[in-house]
Structure formats: structure tokens, C-alpha cells
Amino acid sequence: MSKILFISAHTPTYKYPQAGQKIAFNNLQEYIDLGYEIHILIIANVLEINCATDLIDLLNKFNAKDDKNHGIYFYPLTVLRKIISCLNYLNIPLKFATRSQTQIYHKIRELITTINYDIIHFEYSHAAVYLPLVSSLIKSELTKTVISIHDIETQAFLRKTVKNPILGIELARIFNYENQIYTSANNLWVLSQKDKNILTALFSISSEKILVKPPKLSSFVYQICRKPENIEKKTLLFWAAMNRPENETAILKFIDNCFQSLLAKDSEFKLYIVGANPSPKLQCLANKNIIITGFIENPSNFFEWAEMGIVPLQTGAGIKLKTLEMLAAGLPVLSTSIGAEGIDREGKNLIVSDNFQEWVNLIINH
Numbered sequence: 163m164s165k166i167l168f169i170s171a172h173t174p175t176y177k178y179p180q181a182g183q184k185i186a187f188n189n190l191q192e193y194i195d196l197g198y199e200i201h202i203l204i205i206a207n208v209l210e211i212n213c214a215t216d217l218i219d220l221l222n223k224f225n226a227k228d229d230k231n232h233g234i235y236f237y238p239l240t241v242l243r244k245i246i247s248c249l250n251y252l253n254i255p256l257k258f259a260t261r262s263q264t265q266i267y268h269k270i271r272e273l274i275t276t277i278n279y280d281i282i283h284f285e286y287s288h289a290a291v292y293l294p295l296v297s298s299l300i301k302s303e304l305t306k307t308v309i310s311i312h313d314i315e316t317q318a319f320l321r322k323t324v325k326n327p328i329l330g331i332e333l334a335r336i337f338n339y340e341n342q343i344y345t346s347a348n349n350l351w352v353l354s355q356k357d358k359n360i361l362t363a364l365f366s367i368s369s370e371k372i373l374v375k376p377p378k379l380s381s382f383v384y385q386i387c388r389k390p391e392n393i394e395k396k397t398l399l400f401w402a403a404m405n406r407p408e409n410e411t412a413i414l415k416f417i418d419n420c421f422q423s424l425l426a427k428d429s430e431f432k433l434y435i436v437g438a439n440p441s442p443k444l445q446c447l448a449n450k451n452i453i454i455t456g457f458i459e460n461p462s463n464f465f466e467w468a469e470m471g472i473v474p475l476q477t478g479a480g481i482k483l484k485t486l487e488m489l490a491a492g493l494p495v496l497s498t499s500i501g502a503e504g505i506d507r508e509g510k511n512l513i514v515s516d517n518f519q520e521w522v523n524l525i526i527n528h
Contacts (some may be wrong), residue, residue: 354504
């Protein structure tokens with residue numbers, strides 16, 4: 163019976179309102195559906211772990227069906243624990259060090275020395291902080307190591323250094339570390355062809371070891387029925403997990419630099435901000451023109467009502483599920499280049515501009 167050790171830097175679940183966790187869940191389910199026996203190590207915050215009832219249900223279902231032992235080990239993260247990890251592992255870049263814990267090293271050593279795994283899978287790049295240990299313990303040449311890369315951290319951090327050059331020191335550490343782990347792994351999974359191109363160009367990774375696995379979209383987008391009579395004129399949709407700093411920063415900048423100008427020209431414009439956990443700072447902006455919903459179990463109505471989707475992201479890396487989902491639902495989408503990253507624009511109703519003053523005219527004239 164084939165065996166996999168699945169190490170994830172976040173909880174694989176559809177119950178937590180962020181795209182990465184859904185991608186992780188799909189990757190895990192794919193292994194289980196193929197009949198692998200899986201042991202899972204999850205290093206994530208308590209909220210993610212507590213809400214992941216679908217993960218537990220998935221494992222219970224297949225344990226009962228196949229009489230397999232899909233073991234799972236949770237390692238909850240707190241701010242204090244992250245700080246301690248960073249101090250204990252000063253030689254590792256901070257993003258990766260937050261997931262580095264002595265007890266996890268011990269558990270991985272225990273599992274690998276007693277079980278002959280066919281695949282050792284790291285979900286998220288920073289889960290691969292354990293790859294050097296794993297590589298030293300693997301006994302069989304047939305055991306393969308896989309890193310599922312959600313974001314290329316060097317690319318994401320490079321954008322931060324534009325405004326804060328002092329971060330260049332950490333950027334150099336991240337580049338060297340990513341180069342080490344990506345070169346060492348047998349296979350790399352990425353979400354877009356653009357990410358594959360970056361890996362081959364930036365780290366000289368052989369294209370043969372890189373697999374492009376486009377993310378699976380939320381099922382509701384395929385049920386959207388956009389009828390002209392239901393579309394509200396002059397309405398915009400921003401669809402995102404609002405507890406992500408880059409999403410809040412993006413929509414605040416859009417409101418300040420674009421939406422206020424739109425309202426000055428036409429007071430009938432309306433902005434729907436749909437997504438879980440908006441901050442008090444953002445909620446204070448709610449009014450008749452800015453509707454902030456918080457978590458919505460089924461956001462289909464907003465996808466059917468809005469005239470246009472917007473993705474005003476200023477930071478981040480990798481393909482954006484929010485952009486793909488609005489496009490798949492049939493919305494025309496106006497995005498920054500970062501929000502449209504990795505997306506094949508051919509045949510898609512996608513407009514890309516990084517100039518918010520230009521956005522004003524693009525929205526009005528749409």
C-alpha cells in the first residue's frame with residue numbers, strides 16, 4: 163500500500179475563507195482518492211484548525227471505507243510560538259522559521275524512520291523548511307519529495323523591498339533558501355505557467371520537474387446565471403478574504419484613489435466588498451455606496467448583481483483565485499498587473515491597468 167507524508171503550513175479546508183487552504187484540501191483529497199495511506203502534519207493557527215470539520219470528515223470517511231489509518235497531527239501556532247521559532251532558528255528566513263518547531267522535527271524523524279513513504283509532500287513553500295531533515299532521513303531512492311508552491315516568496319518579497327530597501331537583506335536570505343529547497347525537491351507543483359517560468363529563470367530549475375496544476379475554483383461560480391435584467395448598473399464587486407493584509411490594503415487604496423473620484427462624478431456608483439473578517443477600520447467606511455458584507459456562505463447573488471469585478475492588489479505573488487472566479491462567473495474584471503498575474507488573458511474579459519486615475523475612466527466608460 164502506497165504511503166504519503168503530507169506536511170502543510172496551513173490547514174487544508176474549505177471552511178476557512180482563504181484560497182490557499184482550499185487548494186491544500188484539493189491536493190490532499192486527490193491523494194486520498196488515489197488510494198494512498200496518508201499521515202498528515204499540520205502547522206497552522208488555532209482558528210484554521212478548529213474550523214476544519216470538513217478535513218476531519220474526509221479522513222473519517224476514508225478510514226471507515228478503506229480500513230486505513232490516515233493519521234493526523236496538529237501543531238497549533240500562536241504569535242508567541244512564531245517569535246520563539248524565529249529566535250531559535252536565526253539561520254532560516256523568517257517566513258520559513260515560523261513553521262520550524264523542535265517537536266515537529268522529532269515527529270518527522272519518528273515517522274520516516276519507522277515508515278517507508280513513497281511520497282513526502284510539502285504543502286506551501288514554508289512547509290519545506292523540513293525538507294533538509296527529510297532528505298537526510300530518506301532511505302529509498304524511490305521516495306519522492308514534492309513541494310506545492312502557492313507563492314514564490316522571493317517574488318512576493320521583492321515587491322516589498324521597492325518601498326523599503328532595508329528588506330533587501332531578508333530578500334537575499336529568502337532567495338538563497340528557496341533556491342536550496344526547490345533544487346533539492348524531486349518535483350515542484352505550481353499554479354500557473356508564469357510561476358513555472360519564474361522558477362526556471364530565477365532558480366535555473368529544470369522545467370521537467372515542474373508541474374503546472376491550475377487551482378480548482380469554488381463550485382458556486384459554475385452555477386452563476388448573469389441575466390442583464392438582474393445586473394445593477396454602476397456596481398463593483400471586490401471578492402476576497404478581508405483578513406489578508408494585502409486585500410485590505412488594496413481595497414482601501416482603491417477607495418481613496420479611485421472610488422471617491424467615481425462618486426464625485428456620479429453618486430450612484432456602489433461598491434460591494436464581499437469576504438470574511440473585514441477589520442473595524444474597513445467597516446467604518448460602510449455607507450449606502452460601500453456595502454461590506456463580511457462572511458457570506460453563498461455569494462452567488464453578488465456575482466449576479468455586480469456590473470464589474472475589481473482586483474486592485476498592490477502586493478503579493480502567484481495566481482489569484484479571486485480573479486479567476488470572477489472571470490469564470492462571467493464578470494468583466496478590472497485588475498492591476500499583480501491581480502492578473504499568471505492568468506492567460508486571451509479570450510477573457512479582463513482589463514489590466516496599474517493607474518487608478520485610468521481606472522476611473524475605464525469604469526465609467528465600460
